[in-house]
Amino acid sequence: MIKTYKSIRGTYDFSPEEACQFNKIAEKARHIFALYGYNEIILPFLEEEGVFVRSVGETTDIVEKQIFRIAKRNDSDSDIVLRPEGTAQVVRYYLEHALYKQSDFNKFSYIGAMFRGERPQKGRLRQFHHIGAEAMGSDSIFLDAEMISLALRLLDEIGITERKLNVNTLGCQVDKEKFMSLLKKDLSARRNELCPDCQRRLLKNPLRILDCKQENCKKIAISFCLSETTGKTYLCDDCNNKFQELLKLLKSSNIDYVYNPCLVRGLDYYTNTVFEITSTALGSQDAIGAGGRYNNLIKNLGGPDIPASGFALGVERVMLALNKSQAQISPDVFIAVIGENLRDEGFKMLRDLRSAGVHCDMDYCAKSLRGQLRYAEKKDINFVVIVADEEYKQGLVILKDMKASTQDKVKKEDLIEVVRGAIADGEGAA
RNA sequence: GUAGGUGUAGCUCAGUCCGGAUAGAGCCCCUGACUGUGGCUCAGGGUGUCGCGAGUUCAAAUCUCGUCACCUACCCCA
Numbered sequence: 001m002i003k004t005y006k007s008i009r010g011t012y013d014f015s016p017e018e019a020c021q022f023n024k025i026a027e028k029a030r031h032i033f034a035l036y037g038y039n040e041i042i043l044p045f046l047e048e049e050g051v052f053v054r055s056v057g058e059t060t061d062i063v064e065k066q067i068f069r070i071a072k073r074n075d076s077d078s079d080i081v082l083r084p085e086g087t088a089q090v091v092r093y094y095l096e097h098a099l100y101k102q103s104d105f106n107k108f109s110y111i112g113a114m115f116r117g118e119r120p121q122k123g124r125l126r127q128f129h130h131i132g133a134e135a136m137g138s139d140s141i142f143l144d145a146e147m148i149s150l151a152l153r154l155l156d157e158i159g160i161t162e163r164k165l166n167v168n169t170l171g172c173q174v175d176k177e178k179f180m181s182l183l184k185k186d187l188s189a190r191r192n193e194l195c196p197d198c199q200r201r202l203l204k205n206p207l208r209i210l211d212c213k214q215e216n217c218k219k220i221a222i223s224f225c226l227s228e229t230t231g232k233t234y235l236c237d238d239c240n241n242k243f244q245e246l247l248k249l250l251k252s253s254n255i256d257y258v259y260n261p262c263l264v265r266g267l268d269y270y271t272n273t274v275f276e277i278t279s280t281a282l283g284s285q286d287a288i289g290a291g292g293r294y295n296n297l298i299k300n301l302g303g304p305d306i307p308a309s310g311f312a313l314g315v316e317r318v319m320l321a322l323n324k325s326q327a328q329i330s331p332d333v334f335i336a337v338i339g340e341n342l343r344d345e346g347f348k349m350l351r352d353l354r355s356a357g358v359h360c361d362m363d364y365c366a367k368s369l370r371g372q373l374r375y376a377e378k379k380d381i382n383f384v385v386i387v388a389d390e391e392y393k394q395g396l397v398i399l400k401d402m403k404a405s406t407q408d409k410v411k412k413e414d415l416i417e418v419v420r421g422a423i424a425d426g427e428g429a430a
Numbered sequence: 431g432u433a434g435g436u437g438u439a440g441c442u443c444a445g446u447c448c449g450g451a452u453a454g455a456g457c458c459c460c461u462g463a464c465u466g467u468g469g470c471u472c473a474g475g476g477u478g479u480c481g482c483g484a485g486u487u488c489a490a491a492u493c494u495c496g497u498c499a500c501c502u503a504c505c506c507c508a
Contacts (some may be wrong), residue, residue, distance in 0.1 A: 006499080061506050065431085085508085114508080119431085121502060130508065197505070213504080266507060276508090287508055314508030338466060371460085373468040378459095388466060402468070 010118070010126025012316065017328055021319060022129075026111050028157045029131045029313075036150050038109035038133045043089050045113060046070060049079035055088035055297055057268030059204050066116040068126075082115035086132045087269070087294065087310050088301070094136055095303040105137035111315075123285030123317045132291075132312035136298065139307035141246040144273045144293060149253060151277060151289050151311050160279065160321050163288065165256065167275045168263035169243040170207075171235045173296055176271055179234040180206050186224055193220060210262040225261040239272060246273060265290065269297040273309070279321040288321055289313040332423050333360035334381040336372035338388045346387045349397075349415065356416045358423070376402060382426055383419065 007013055014022055033040060049067065056062050068082040083089050090108055093099075099106050111131045118124055133150060135143055148165065155163060170176045183206050191199060195214040202209065210221045235243075250257050257275075265274050274292035282288070291311020298306045333353060337346040346362055353360045361381075363372045369386070376384050386398035391409055399418060400407040403426070410418050 009499085066506080116507080118506065119504095120500090121504095124507075128508075132508090208506090284503065285507070290508060312508055317508060336467085368461090369466055370462095370464080370468075374460095375468090377468040384468085386467075390466085398467090400467075405468085407467085 008126070010120040012125055012127070018319070020329060021322070021324075022315065025158050025315060025318060026131070029109070029111060029154055032150070032154050032157055033109040033133065036107075036133075036146065036153075038107045038135075038150075040109045040111070041090070041093065042112070043083075043086075043093055043110065045082055045115070046080050047083045047089055047092065049081045051088050051092045051301070052081065052084060055091065055267075055269050055301055056085065060266055060268060062116060062267070066118055068115045068117055084116045085114055085267075086110055086112070086130050086312060087134060087267075088297070090132075090134045090310075091136075091297055091301050091303070091308070095298065095301060100137065100304060100306055103137075105135070107133070107135045109133045121285065122283040123314070123320055125316060129315035130312040131315055132310060134308060134310035136306055136308040138309070139295065141242050141249060141273075143309050144246055145249045145253065145255075147291055147309050147311050148250065148257075148275055149255060151275075151291065151313065152255065154313060155277065155289070155318070158318060158322065159324070160288070160318060162279060162281060162321070164258060164278050164280075165275060166260040166263045166278070167247070167250070167257050167273065168260050169235070169239060169246075169272050170264065170270060170274055170292075171239040172271055175235050175239055182234055183207070183209070183224065187220065190220060205266075207264040208266065210264050221262050243273065265292060269294040269300070271295045275311070279317070281321040281323060282317060285317065287314070288317045328380075330380045331359045331361040332381070333358055333383045333385060333419055334372070334376040334379070335360065335362040335385045335387065336369055336376070337363065338369050338386065340366065342387045342389065342392060345392065346385075349385065349387065349412075353416060353419065356420070358416070358419055383422055385415065385419070 030040065049069070052067070053063050058064065062084050067084060070080040070082065072080070090110065094106065094108075109132065112129060113127055114130050115127050117126055120126060131154070133147065135147070148167070152163075152165065171179060184202065187194065187198075187202055187206070187209060191202065193216060194202065194209070195212065195217050198209045198212050198214070198217050201212075209217060210225065212218060212221065247257070247259065263274055263276060264270075265276075270292045272293040272295060274290075276287050276290040278286040279288045280286065289311060291309070293307065293309045295307040298304065298308060335346045335350050335353075337343050350360060350362050361379075363375065365371075367375065373384065382402055384400040384402060386400060386407075388398060391398060392412075395412050396409045397412055397415060398407050399410045399415070399422070401422065
């Protein structure tokens with residue numbers, strides 16, 4: 001028995017229709033990125049492990065459990081991994097080429113596959129795609145507002161209207177640490193009321209307690225957040241003022257947002273503004289896009305102290321939320337041939353029509369005329385050129401309009417012009 | 431890593447509880463009726479490791495155990 005193969009767990013095959021949808025999303029994203037001044041870069045799938053350990057955070061699951069490592073070719077090789085996310089990699093690129101020396105402000109966008117060894121479920125794959133943007137060199141709230149409005153604009157353009165925007169601020173590094181220690185102190189006292197997962201988080205990553213899904217933990221988290229944020233006990237004046245200004249700016253830009261004091265991000269590098277866009281069309285993996293400010297990341301990866309902000313959309317999640325089946329792309333013209341002896345004439349016509357830019361195809365399976373017409377019908381092809389012996393002797397072919405159920409005899413040499421005219425008429429009518 | 435659910439034709443599924451002879455349906459696809467014309471109709475067209483492996487039994491898709499895969503949720507995150 002010969003072994004048969006299946007796709008690797010957590011990978012996904014895009015069908016022609018899905019690939020078409022994917023490409024349309026990418027095309028729209030590129031258009032909007034250009035409009036907003038973000039230049040696309042294409043970076044490798046492979047990256048040195050340290051890039052992510054020192055940015056995303058050693059204790060995050062992404063680094064601790066989900067990294068795909070590539071086998072070393074020899075002992076002197078560094079630890080190579082498949083990239084689990086884009087931001088840290090873009091920063092590596094930015095630093096390696098010392099782009100801050102050429103310009104004090106840089107904007108980049110990227111579209112590409114990311115890899116995480118998670119357990120697959122709805123909206124969660126091991127190989128998936130991010131569409132992202134990063135901007136380095138500004139601490140302005142106008143940049144944060146641009147990031148948020150850019151992410152929303154992309155979703156608008158793609159056609160996702162059912163969505164919710166959550167925003168919050170973690171404060172600068174000092175504030176964030178202060179907040180975490182307050183959180184730790186407060187919740188340690190109520191440790192027994194927390195779920196086992198949260199008891200673990202308390203030691204490892206206390207911020208994550210704030211978005212636990214257990215009802216009881218949620219209540220505790222909310223009451224803590226409200227008391228801390230209303231009292232502003234952790235946020236310094238500068239961070240607080242900036243965040244209030246950002247909210248005002250969002251409001252004046254007519255962006256609907258929900259201020260969610262419990263919103264945190266799982267990656268260590270985030271500071272200050274964080275945001276997340278969710279869709280109810282998904283399952284429990286409902287974030288279709290997220291991002292925020294990462295003012296310490298560039299410094300932590302060995303660069304100068306430069307502030308930055310960014311976000312990413314999950315393409316597969318966006319496609320799930322869109323839930324729109326994409327029509328197949330069908331040719332405009334099909335060439336049906338009666339009898340094998342005219343097949344090479346049909347093939348020549350096919351070539352000439354294609355040279356003239358007409359989207360067309362023919363039968364490769366020696367089907368009967370009936371079979372060929374059935375095929376054209378199934379593929380939703382509007383025009384069929386029938387090459388038949390009797391007419392061909394007189395220098396004619398039959399052009400059949402499948403929608404109108406009419407047909408005319410056309411001179412061979414006029415075929416291209418007539419076909420073009422017919423297609424143009426069809427498009428005009430539609 | 432944890433929990434629950436599901437694995438039967440290319441697809442969607444019935445049959446499993448309560449074991450019984452060649453394992454079914456719909457969809458899709460192909461052929462023909464129509465020797466040169468699609469859609470409608472009708473008639474044909476299936477060698478399916480019943481996920482895999484053991485066990486129980488005269489007999490297993492059906493019962494037991496193991497195992498693998500997928501789905502959903504936890505977790506994590508886009």
